[in-house]
Amino acid sequence: MTTPLSSPEYDSTSEGLDPTSPARRRFTKAVTVLAIPTLIFVFALAVQLSKDSDIPKLAQVAVALLLGVLGIWALYWAMDRAVSLLPARWAVRARPLVFVGPALLALTVFLVYPATHTIIISFFDNGSDVFVGLDNYSTILTEDKYQRGIINSVLWVLAVPALSVAIGLGYATLVDKLRPRTETIAKSLIFLPMAISFVGASVVWAFMYYFRPEGFGAQIGLLNGILVALGLDPVNWLNQEPWNNGFLMFILIWLQVGFSMVILSAAIKGVPTELQEASRIDGATEWQTFRRITVPMIASTIVVVWTTVAITTWKVFDIVAVMTGGRNGTQVIAQQMVEEFFDFRRFGIGAALAVILFIAVIPILVVNIRRFQAQEEMR
Amino acid sequence: MSGTDSENVGQGRISRKALIYVAISIITITWVLPTLGLLINSFRNPQDIRTSGWWTVLGEVLDPSTWTLQNYQVVLDEGFGNAFLNTLAVTVPAVVIPLTIAAFAAYAFAWMEFPGRNILFLVVVGLMVVPLQMALIPILRLYTTLDLTGTFPAIWLAHTGFGLPLATYLLRNYMGSLPSEVMESARVDGANHWVIFTRIILPLSVPVLASFAIFQFLWVWNDYLVALIFLGIEPDKRVLNVELADLAGRGEGALSLLPAAAFVTMLLPLAVFFGLQRYFVRGLTAGSVKG
Numbered sequence: 001m002t003t004p005l006s007s008p009e010y011d012s013t014s015e016g017l018d019p020t021s022p023a024r025r026r027f028t029k030a031v032t033v034l035a036i037p038t039l040i041f042v043f044a045l046a047v048q049l050s051k052d053s054d055i056p057k058l059a060q061v062a063v064a065l066l067l068g069v070l071g072i073w074a075l076y077w078a079m080d081r082a083v084s085l086l087p088a089r090w091a092v093r094a095r096p097l098v099f100v101g102p103a104l105l106a107l108t109v110f111l112v113y114p115a116t117h118t119i120i121i122s123f124f125d126n127g128s129d130v131f132v133g134l135d136n137y138s139t140i141l142t143e144d145k146y147q148r149g150i151i152n153s154v155l156w157v158l159a160v161p162a163l164s165v166a167i168g169l170g171y172a173t174l175v176d177k178l179r180p181r182t183e184t185i186a187k188s189l190i191f192l193p194m195a196i197s198f199v200g201a202s203v204v205w206a207f208m209y210y211f212r213p214e215g216f217g218a219q220i221g222l223l224n225g226i227l228v229a230l231g232l233d234p235v236n237w238l239n240q241e242p243w244n245n246g247f248l249m250f251i252l253i254w255l256q257v258g259f260s261m262v263i264l265s266a267a268i269k270g271v272p273t274e275l276q277e278a279s280r281i282d283g284a285t286e287w288q289t290f291r292r293i294t295v296p297m298i299a300s301t302i303v304v305v306w307t308t309v310a311i312t313t314w315k316v317f318d319i320v321a322v323m324t325g326g327r328n329g330t331q332v333i334a335q336q337m338v339e340e341f342f343d344f345r346r347f348g349i350g351a352a353l354a355v356i357l358f359i360a361v362i363p364i365l366v367v368n369i370r371r372f373q374a375q376e377e378m379r
Numbered sequence: 380m381s382g383t384d385s386e387n388v389g390q391g392r393i394s395r396k397a398l399i400y401v402a403i404s405i406i407t408i409t410w411v412l413p414t415l416g417l418l419i420n421s422f423r424n425p426q427d428i429r430t431s432g433w434w435t436v437l438g439e440v441l442d443p444s445t446w447t448l449q450n451y452q453v454v455l456d457e458g459f460g461n462a463f464l465n466t467l468a469v470t471v472p473a474v475v476i477p478l479t480i481a482a483f484a485a486y487a488f489a490w491m492e493f494p495g496r497n498i499l500f501l502v503v504v505g506l507m508v509v510p511l512q513m514a515l516i517p518i519l520r521l522y523t524t525l526d527l528t529g530t531f532p533a534i535w536l537a538h539t540g541f542g543l544p545l546a547t548y549l550l551r552n553y554m555g556s557l558p559s560e561v562m563e564s565a566r567v568d569g570a571n572h573w574v575i576f577t578r579i580i581l582p583l584s585v586p587v588l589a590s591f592a593i594f595q596f597l598w599v600w601n602d603y604l605v606a607l608i609f610l611g612i613e614p615d616k617r618v619l620n621v622e623l624a625d626l627a628g629r630g631e632g633a634l635s636l637l638p639a640a641a642f643v644t645m646l647l648p649l650a651v652f653f654g655l656q657r658y659f660v661r662g663l664t665a666g667s668v669k670g
Contacts, residue, residue, distance in 0.1 A: 046532050058464065068531070072475065110518060110537060197601030203417070358513050
């Protein structure tokens with residue numbers, strides 16, 4: 001038989017006391033009965049607070065932080081207390097529900113229900129009133145601008161992971177030959193963009209690609225500054241179809257190489273040096289050793305990095321939205337989805353685009369999760 | 380091995396080494412220069428930012444009139460101070476809440492007996508494949524009905540839902556690998572699940588909690604889409620990235636403010652990056668299966 005303890009302090013101090021003594025029970029009951037309504041009230045308060053713009057921002061933020069952080073712990077504590085009040089037989093059954101219930105509830109409300117709903121409204125018209133079957137999907141597959149979006153997204157997924165992995169792998173291999181201190185610094189510098197948001201990176205690169213027509217002042221973008229210094233004409237990079245897609249892709253590559261480099265570098269260091277030494281003694285060149293020994297040994301890591309970057313790339317939204325807004329033939333699916341939804345209020349098309357995003361991701365992620373699981377089991 | 384051979388090898392080594400250095404330098408410079416240029420620009424006079432490239436400071440580095448903090452001042456007064464606080468109020472609970480919920484659930488999946496445990500856990504793992512784009516429209520409709528749009532709790536809960544599958548999965552894997560003897564002996568001593576969880580499991584799980592916390596922190600702080608949709612673009616409600624994207628969309632007029640604004644946005648993630656790099660890397664590795 002289990003004896004639920006009434007409080008964490010209790011077990012160390014008063015072992016042997018009856019935890020269900022009447023006074024204690026009454027106290028716990030009072031607290032529990034009050035706790036849950038209080039929490040609901042507090043949540044409502046947080047909602048109201050963030051709507052009321054008269055309250056000073058700092059106070060608003062402080063209260064929000066306190067409620068958000070303490071509130072969630074208070075909720076579990078109150079539920080655990082409530083379960084302790086139940087007869088022992090019931091408490092044993094109810095306690096797992098306390099622990100796992102909120103997670104299941106949140107997942108149902110924020111993933112299962114909306115995903116199902118999105119699939120359903122993708123079969124309805126843009127006002128979500130009339131069932132239209134697969135019309136939204138056939139519109140997407142046949143209309144020119146959506147086709148462009150899909151083609152561009154596919155190009156992104158082909159180019160960005162491949163180049164991120166190639167540059168990351170190359171860099172990891174090269175810096176592996178440096179002194180450890182220099183290597184750490186060199187890696188940090190490449191890795192740094194990982195801390196930058198996609199919007200931030202877009203601003204960084206806006207100052208690389210900045211273009212002014214001739215006669216409208218000096219070029220302040222570095223690339224055009226270089227071109228002009230070399231006596232060439234400045235280029236409006238983000239207008240050059242189809243190359244502008246490549247210039248946008250490079251921003252994401254710039255962001256993702258750090259990730260790929262760090263993970264691959266760790267994998268390279270895991271390859272036994274004896275193998276590489278042996279291959280060198282057998283007369284293999286540095287390149288052959290790399291191709292025939294290192295790469296096959298870290299193949300599974302390469303796949304993981306590749307697929308991870310591919311998924312990020314497939315869902316890219318911010319860079320395109322900020323840099324071009326999808327104009328000049330740079331639209332991609334994830335950005336079109338948000339555009340359909342918020343700018344044009346075409347819910348049917350928007351939902352269908354979301355479903356296309358989703359379906360394409362499934363096989364890649366299943367492979368990734370399986371691989372991760374296998375890795376965890378080996379540890 | 381003859382003398383000439385080793386000499387050749389030696390010479391080959393030197394030129395190869397030079398080649399390696401050149402290659403490393405080229406990549407490093409390409410990767411650092413854009414950010415460095417922006418950083419330099421952020422401290423220049425607004426007039427200079429608009430009329431000349433950041434590299435022109437090379438000739439006037441020592442001239443004090445080149446440098447100013449004015450841009451940061453203007454940016455902080457013009458909404459970014461507010462947006463910083465908003466982002467903080469969004470991010471901290473949006474890290475703590477999913478972490479807490481996932482930790483309780485992970486403990487239950489690892490160490491509690493209840494019907495359907497394994498199937499439910501598989502469902503949670505399976506939900507990792509759902510991109511958040513799938514959830515945007517219905518959740519926004521739900522929030523509109525409940526009049527929750529534009530509130531902090533609304534965005535905390537959305538981020539909680541999106542972060543939970545990965546968090547639960549990572550924490551469950553970690554907690555499940557902890558030695559069961561520790562828990563057995565605690566149970567013999569009369570500790571209940573609450574005590575075992577808070578006193579034993581949580582302290583032992585600090586590494587994985589830290590990794591996920593950092594991953595989620597970066598994710599939420601750097602997020603643009605979720606904040607744009609659930610908090611909106613009202614000036615009072617904007618988080619940093621929404622504010623920055625708005626500024627970037629204003630064209631030439633806002634040009635001189637963009638560099639400083641971008642760095643205000645990056646400040647905290649960069650601090651985390653430099654301060655907690657090891658956990659940071661671990662967090663990224665762990666996040667590699669997020670959908």
